[in-house]
Amino acid sequence: MKTAVVWFKRDLRMADHAPLAEAAHCDAAVGLFILEPAWLTSPECHPRHVDWLLKCLDSLRDALAARGLPLLVRTGEAVAVLAALRREFHFAHLLSHEETGPGWSYARDRQVAQWCRSQSVAWAEFPQTGVVRRLKDRKGWASRWQHRMDAACVPTPQAFKAARGFTPAEVALNLPTLRDLGIAAAPDTPPGGETAGQVMLASFLSGRALGYRRNLSSPLTAQTGCSRLSEHFAFGTLSMRTVHQATEAAIQNSSSRELSYGLRGFSSRLRWHCHFMQKLEDEPDIEWRNFARSADGLRAGDGAPMREMDRERLQAWCEGRTGFPMVDACMRQLLATGWLNFRMRAMLVSFAAYHLWLHWREPGLFLARQFLDFEPGIHWSQMQMQSGTTGINTLRIYSPAKQSLDQDPQGHYIRQWIPEFGSAAYPRPIVDERSALAFAKEQLYGLRQTSEAHREAGAIQQKHGSRKSGLPSTGTRTRRVREPDTRQGSLF
Template sequence: MSNRDYINVVWLKRDLRLQDNEAISNALKTDKPTLLLYVFEHILLNDEHYSTRHFNFIKESIRDLNAQLETYNTKILAVVSDVTSAFNQIQEFYSIDAVFSHMETGLLVTYNRDKEFTRYCRNNFIDWIESENNGVRRGLKNRDHWFENWETYMNSAIEVFEPNENQLLDHKAIESLESVFKVANLETPANTIFQKGGSSTGWKYANTFFQSRHENYMLNISKPEASRQSCSRISPYIAWGNLSIRQVFQKAKELKTNAKDKRHIAAFKSRLRWQAHFIQKFEMEHTMEEASINKGYHKLKKTISESYQKAWKEGLTGFPLVDASMRCLVQTGYVNFRMRAMLASFFTHILWQPWQNATTHLSQQFLDFEPGIHFPQLQMQAGETGINNLRIYNPTVNSLKYDPDAVFIKKWVPELDKLDTLFVHEPYLMTEMEQAFYNFKLGEDYPEPIVDIKVNRKRASDILWNMKDDPVVRRESFRILKRHTISERNRLLKDQ
């Protein structure tokens, strides 16, 4: 191929898969050769929401893609650059006819980058064609018929990756391009306990879940230790696009189950819809990244405590289930939904800290960080939507109920391992004599509680319940229901 020939570029972002990738399929339907591109963007490499674990997962995903692409004598052009700079470099070799990508529901920095890239494409006479992502739609004003449209999309045909010969730029062409780029180093640490990226690994998790692990899905979903096995564990692969929701939805639908299993699979499928629902909410109201969706809560002022926040981040609050959950999350990138909700509730209610101060620490730790889930969920758990039930999680009640034998706590807070189970849940109840008996010193071997949970829980409850009657909160609640959830609730009522 000579210089300045026309090509298409598929700009991969959070859709790191070949199968059921509409951007790739649409590019291959044209008569132009196609380049597959991933850009490690400076704006994201430097963004405080991201951490090394995310980029390692992406690198592993690209390596997995490259292994699949060997059959076609091609690979991903993976570079470190700004997006417009990357496309300028490519245009030194080729004329770009069209760029194909999925519609990204991302951070404010990616939203602004997309606006800049729109201008770039217009100025360079390039078509930018974006595909719907997992049933999330852009430009909606309300949720009328959203469920029906989402289910139609989920049941539609899966895009099959079947390129013809020479449709994809070959190794030689890509190596020529690499000569003018800072090529990304795709090496990652071999021995970590984080889940590894890539569609191949993602399907291993999905297949074992559908084969047997789903059998205790609902029974163990809230248990911090048992859920690590009986939950699907595919959330990172969905967040980074190794698997599409449509692929997983149809796989679940195909599963032949007995009456007992059907309940578990139905619950799992409902969470796929739940995932899309929250991303759709964020797509329609992106200001949620920085401020509460309900403007009535903007007047809520909390005194920032650096010491409280530090103890929470380090798992040293004196509340064992909170500390075990945080330490597990930091070390593995995963805790189940209930523990995530409890961590957010403890931070915002018991410690009475602004949810905005929890955003970056949690996003850096969640291997499955997804902006469209992250911000709406934080606000919901903080009780600042005005439309959701106020939930102030009691960590002791939750540990006794969901980790009664303290297996999870002892695993992640080993300094409590030598205590009897009752004291593992509530070490602060130990008398000095009991501490001496166990050769354990509260405040030295494990911290005393950093706050009085009963007093702080009542304070949070009283303030937030009283705010529900605030005229601005009530007006905003009505607006939110009308825009985001009213049609959903009508649908649920009809289904009952």
């Protein structure tokens, strides 16, 4: 008799779900999601993440129950929850997807692996993205990604045999509320769950992708012009393979050249997703330390407490009151909605890293809390890339003034998010841009010219760099910095 627990993590869906398909062949199974205090209290977690997670669990629970599998949602440390469940249901198999998560989840997985060994529970972990475990270097990575994404999707099981006493009718399938979890309130979040993801995907493939490349960069057009699938990837309500295959099919069937042009641009970004996650998989401590050790100690806050002046700058940046209108408008959109397009995310980080000369870790934690789609591998790689600490990417400094000229020439976006813009209530710029950037460039270019930095760059490129042209070019081009007019009330 084969007994199993399907442990849901960042894979809250029915489709293309290998652990679920395996459970459908078992004689007795239950589904489990663990609300872990380590996550709820982590500095990356925000009430909006919990709110959205509960929506996703609600939809998954109903879909599973309709096929006879209960979804138990339990709160506690993973090993304690698994041990308690094993006393109720003596399972021999634990089925889950691989996870490339933050340090606490890596530590938890090691404890779970040890517990499984001590209890003779066989833990099977299945890949769900293009991330490859125990990879030596990036040779052949792109073709492995392609192979995985082109493989047939796992069929959705139609029926399960629940463990005795655990049929959906026999157990309480209530979900905790935010209040039960000690959260007083959360900002509005979009519709969650697999069906919401499918609706979003369909609307993108069938029409919204039409002007994708044109609409990507401006915060005015990106909100509807981008796919808006990132939170679905982050919580696994859609599988990367499903989206890849649906996109390729849409390209094949499209009679519009413009639509297929947009879809091809989108398709290449799906590979970027896994390319960046692979970096964290290969080097888990990039969450805390610089890719390039030669950049250690470059900015205050790197291994030493932040100075008062930096704390004040960080605070102004977090609240969207730096006195640089495009920066502040973007931050305010993010605070209100939990999403921002790529270019504006990069500009926010570039501003923190170069104009304010802040180390990436604290701004990165703040953004991680705000991004509903927080994906550690992409996030920490991008934080470092946009801060100039990877050692291999060309430094890219965004001028907020040029971004407003290019992306919001009429100032609609700025006025939408900064109602007090132009009045005495709007703050003056918190730094002098010209001298701040002169200082930043001198520090960084000086550092890069050392022989130690050159040697290190070779090793980083070997381990993390893409071998395929066409892979991430974002952030690798040099941008000339335009000196803006930062007079109070001026858009540019």
